[in-house]
Amino acid sequence: MKYIDEFRNPDAVRRLLEWIRERSTRPVQLMEFCGGHTHAVLKYGLRQLLPPAVRLLSGPGCPVCVTASSDVDRAISMAHLPGVVMSTFGDMMRVPGSSVGKASGRSLQDAKAQGADVRMVYSTLDALSISRANPDREVIFLGIGFETTAPTVAAAVLQAQAEGLENFSVLSLHKLTPPATKTILDAGEVQLSGIIGPGHVTTIIGSDAWEFLALDYGISCSIAGFEPVDILQAIYFLVDSIEKNTPAVRNAYRRTVHAEGNLVAQRIMQRVFEVRDAEWRGLGNVPNSGLALRDEYATFDASRRFAVEVGPSAEPKGCRCGEVLRGVAEPSECPLFARVCSPEHPIGPCMVSSEGACAAHMQYGEA
Amino acid sequence: MCLAVPARVLSIQGHEAEVDLSGVRRVISVVLTPEVGVGDYVLIHSGFAINVLDQEEAEETLKLFRELDEFTATMYQQQGHSASDEVH
Secondary structure (H helix, E strand, O other): OOOOHHHHOHHHHHHHHHHHHHHOOOOEEEEEEEHHHHHHHHHOOHHHHOOOOEEEEEEEEOHHHHEOHHHHHHHHHHHOOOOEEEEEOHHHHHOOOOOOOOOOOOOHHHHHHOOOEEEEOOOHHHHHHHHHHOOOOEEEEEEOOOOOOHHHHHHHHHHHHHHOOOOEEEEEOOEOHHHHHHHHHHHOOOOOOEEEEEHHHHHHHOHHHHHHHHHHHOOEEEEEOOOHHHHHHHHHHHHHHHHOOOOOEEEEOOOOOOOOOOHHHHHHHHHHEEEEEEEEOOOEEEEEEEEEEOHHHHHHEHHHHOOOOOOOOOOOOOOOHHHHHOOOOOHHHOOOEOOOEOOOOOOOHHHHOOOOHHHHHHHOOOO | OOOOEEEEEEEEEOOEEEEEEOOEEEEEEOOOOOOOOOOOEEEEEOOEEEEEOOHHHHHHHHHHHHHHHHHHHHHHHHHOOOOHHHOO
16 A cells, blocks of 8 residues: 555664664653554564663553543433434443443443444544434534544534534544643653654644644654654654754654644634643643634534533542553553453553553553 | 544545545545645545645655665765764
8 A cells, every 4th residue: 555565664664773773872761642653663563673772651642541531421421311322433432431330331332232322433424424314313423532533523513514413513522632741741750752743643733833842841752654664763863863962843754744734624623622621531630631612613512512410430440541641650560451451341441442552562462 | 543544536526535545435525635636645534634645755755765775885885884864
C-alpha cells in the first residue's frame, strides 16, 4: 500500500537505528503521547531495538482510557432512557464505568445486554444515518476522541443542523492534547527529555501548537507518523536535539503535518465547540482541556437535553491505569495485569482499548 | 482511536468522495479537505478525509534516506565517521 510499505522498509529502519546509536551519548526518557504510537512501538519491537540509553514511556493518548468513569456512568444512564439509541465507537462499548455495583451495568455493552439500544458505529455519519432512519427515536452519539476526531463530530452536528435532524445529539467527551501534556510535565512525576508528538492530532492542530514545549519547558518534541520509519526518525530528531542542548519542535511526519495544521477542520471544530475544563481518568480535572457544544448548538447537546442522575463513581480496586496513563507505572507493575485483568476480561480501560498500554503489552508479549 | 489510513480518491461528488482503501471502495466525507482532487491520496479517520497527503514531502523523506546512505558511505571511506548530523 502506497504511503505505508515504504515507511516499513527494513533498510531504512536499520539505518535509523544506527544513526540513533551513534548520536546517543546520554540516557534519555521520551514519552510517546499517543496510544497509536504505543501500539506501533510494541508491535514492531522498537523498545528492544533501541539502544538501552533511549527509554520510551507511554502517555495518556488513548481517548477511551482517559474517559472518566463518571462520564461512562452518565452515558450508561442515558442509554437506559426510553426511546434513546446510544451510538459510539467500538472501543467505547466495553469501557468500564464506576466499579460501584450498579443495576444499570458497568459498561455500555452490559447496558445493551440488559436491553438498552446501544449501537457501534464506524463514523458519526453512521449515527446521522440511524437518526434519519429512526425519526421517532432520540439518537445520541457518544463523542470521544482528541483533536483528530472532534472536527468530524463537529461536521456531523453542522450536517444535522442543515438537514433539520432534530433527533440527533452528541454527548461530547472530546479532549485536547496539549493541556494534558502540560499537566504531566507540571506534575513532575516523570522526568522527560522529549516527547514524540501525536501525528494525526497534529495533522489537525499543526506543529506550531507544540512550540510551548520547547519555549516554556525546554523540552524537545518531534511529531511522528505511525510506521516504524516515522517513529524512529522522530526518535533520531529528539536524540539529536537533546545532544545539541537545543530544545526544538521538529516534524518527522511531513507528508501530512504542517506548521499551521488543517485550518478548515480547526474552523469547523471552533464553530461548534468551545473549550471547557474536563475530567481525565488518571489526570483529574485539567483546565481548558475539553470541548463542549456552544450555546448555538444546544439542541444538539445531549448533556443539556437528557438529564440523568449518576451516583458516586469509583475506580476499579487495585487498577493502576491512572499511573500507566501518566507514564509513572509500566503495565506489568500493576497487580491486576495479566492475572485478573486481560483483554478478554478487562478491569481497567487501559486493557480495553487496543491502543491502551496494557492491551498493547498483552498483545505483543511485553509483560 | 486517532488511527488514520491513506486511501486514493477515485471520484468526488459534492462533499462526498469514493476512495480506494487497499482495494476496498468506500464513500467518505471530504468536508474537512475542500482542496482535494481526484487521484490525490487522503488520510481517512472515522469516515472523513482529515488531510490530503503531500506526495512530494513523502518522496523527499524517502529520498533523504537513500541519499544519506550514499553520503554516509562516502564519508566513512574518506574520514571514517558518520554524517548523520546532517539529517534534518
